[in-house]
Amino acid sequence: MGETPVSGINHELWQACTDQLAQQLPEQQFNTWIRPLIASVAPDLSKVTVQVANRFKLDWVRAQYAARIAALLQKISGQHISLELAIAPREVLTRPTQLIRKIESAELAEPALLAMPEEVAGTGFKNRLNPALTFDTLIEGTANRMGRAAALHVASSLGQQYNPLFIYGGVGLGKTHLMHAIGNKLMVDNPAAKVLYIHAEQFVSDVVKAYQRKTFDEFKERYHSLDLLLIDDVQFLANKDRTQEEFFNAFEALLAKRSHIVMTSDTYPKGLIDIHERLVSRFDSGLTVAIEPPELEMRVAILIRKAETEHAVMPEEVAFFVAKNVRSNVRELEGALRKILAYSRFNHKDISIQLAREALRDLLSIQNRQISVENIQKTVAHYYKIKVADMYSKKRPANIARPRQIAMYLAKELTQKSLPEIGELFGGRDHTTVLHAVRKMAAERQRMTELNQQLHVLEQTLKG
Structure with missing residues (x-):
């Protein structure tokens, strides 16, 4: 059966699929692997063919994303869809526009998605920095103040203190912006510096290519000669032993020559899973800073500033x-x-x-x-591995009382319920009990990084 290009009547199906993937995946991962895909859709929606640039990328997309893409297409269309991956003909890859985007997306495209990788003058070396992401364009607030101060220090005194700098926090909080800001400031101060911004998945890809082509000498020359390595989402190195080995070697080589390393992750170093202990130890040897969810005033400032732009x-x-x-x-x-x-x-x-x-x-x-008190109670109980019934019970051991207080705090933050209404839904408790829990969790969230991360995960889970 013939197919129509994605720009035709069935464009909305692929657009809806990529919109959801953009919400689910880290930005750099989405931009690297999903955004370049070219899709065509059968008129009856029975089949979607996705074209990929080369064999390596085809194998990677098939292994990492094909099942998720197929499931999303089926969910959106309400019918079974056959997904086929193919290598795109050269003339397709050279089209100036790969996907027709919605008008509002074209008008308001992110600077990060429009900027092309910069080259160091006269060298042909691409640093992959987005020139729009600077310290000047970063809104400062309580949530990112420590991270911004540390990043400024690194950019101003490369290779000295805070090496490595490890920045962690949830999705969409500005970790990547901070890294680009460091690189861009260094390039202004020292245009000859060798800087590279890269996502951890690209590092994995580079290791695989070096294996396939037997070009490890070139690989090491590229990475070991840097003045500043900015690597995003290091949690994606998990379970990749050879890649971790090469990253450890690059890490040691860069530190030995007093180059600087800045990393981001969705969790603090010791919270990383399936990363070699010696790497975790290196990650933890410099300065680790958390980026928090933005407070209300900071969110307001961000909206007003971005509207102005x-x-x-x-x-x-x-x-x-x-x-x-x-x-x-x-x-x-x-x-x-x-x-x-x-x-x-x-x-x-x-x-x-x-x-x-x-x-x-x-x-x-x-x-x-989605966000009801009942849903909050179920989500928190599941997260802390207690029974939902414990939310209403009079039991007071710490392993039950604390999750209950957290659920009360989230109920006040995420619903329109009053304190008495929340108390009633927690087994008929007085509103003063709820108020105590809300104030206690709010105060502890400010000073306890681990609690703040847990609350952030719960909030994102509840918001879907």
Whole structure:
């Protein structure tokens, strides 16, 4: 059966699939492996053919993403879809536009997605830095103040203190922005410096290519000669023994020549799973800083600043409305802003709370439907491995009382329930008990990094 290009009538199916993958995957991983894919869809939606640049990438996409893509296509279309992977003909790869994007995406495309890798003048060496991601374009707040200060110090005094710098936190909190900011500042101060920004999956890919082509000398020359290595999402090195071995060698070589290493991860060094102990020890030997979810005022500032960059005016009351409803990370804030600006432009209406409510109605309805006190209790109980019934019981051992307090705190943060209503849903407890739990968890979240990470995971789980 013939197929139509993705730009045809069935474009929306592939667009919806990639939109969901963009939410589920780290940004650099999505940009490296999913964004370049070219899809064509059968008229009856029975088959989707995805074209990949070369054999290596085809094997990697098949192993890592094909099952997820097929499942998403089936979920979105409501019918079984056959997924086929193929190597794209050369003329297809040279098309100036690989995918037709929605108008609002084209108008409000992320600088990170538009910037091309920079080259060090006269060397042909691509540093992969995004020049739009600098310290000047980074909104500072309590959530990232320590990380920003450490990053500035590294950029200003390479190879001295805080080596390596290990930055960790949840998805979409600005870890990648900080790394690019370090690299960009160094390039301004020292244009001849050899800097490389890379995602951990690309490092894995480079190791595999060096194996296949027997080019380990070139591989080592590339990585061991750097002045600054910026590597994103090191958790993706898990279970890859040879890659970890090569990364350890590069790590040691760079430290020996007083080059600097900056890494990001979704968890702190000792929380990494299936990473060799000697690597974890190296990760933990410099400075480790956490990037927290942005507080309300910081979210408001981010929205207003990003609206300005799009030559739009976002009234403060609208920014507060959006910030109160989108709490988890900067990426979700930017997605909400895109929808509002596109809705405003298409309908020729000024930005207001009512317009924001209309533009975000799907997001708000999903939140209202999913985040109930009952759902919070089930999620927290599962996370801390206690019974849901313990949420309502009078039992008070620490392994039960603490998760119960956490669930009360999340109920106050994520629902519109009053303190008495929450108390009633936790076995008829007084509202003062709930207030005590909320205040205690809020205070401990500020000073206990591990608790803050746990709460962030729970919040993201509850928001789907």
